[in-house]
Amino acid sequence: MFDVVIVAESEGGYSVFVPELPSVATQGETIEEARTNAQEAIEGYLEVMHEDGLPIPSVHRDRVAVHAA
Numbered sequence: 001m002f003d004v005v006i007v008a009e010s011e012g013g014y015s016v017f018v019p020e021l022p023s024v025a026t027q028g029e030t031i032e033e034a035r036t037n038a039q040e041a042i043e044g045y046l047e048v049m050h051e052d053g054l055p056i057p058s059v060h061r062d063r064v065a066v067h068a069a
Contacts, residue, residue, distance in 0.1 A: 002059060004038045006031060020059050021045055 005017045009027075014034040018024040018041075026041045028034030049056055 002042055003061075004035070006034050006038075016041075018042060020057055 002018050002020050005019060007015045007017070009015055013027055013029050014031055016026045016028070016034045016038040018038065021042065024038075024041050024045050026034065026037040028037050046056060
């Protein structure tokens with residue numbers, strides 16, 4: 001499972017980034033479309049990695065507390 005970051009764009013729609021997979025990004029007109037597109041993009045990326053015999057990136061999660069001034 002990979003986390004995604006969904007950002008509302010000022011001109012409409014949503015951009016999606018996958019922090020653990022920097023080369024994977026997509027977008028959608030709605031949040032649901034953006035999620036679906038992200039899932040398809042991640043699946044496609046992992047399929048290519050597997051076909052090319054490349055290692056699948058492992059996911060490392062941690063949280064950092066930051067206090068805003």
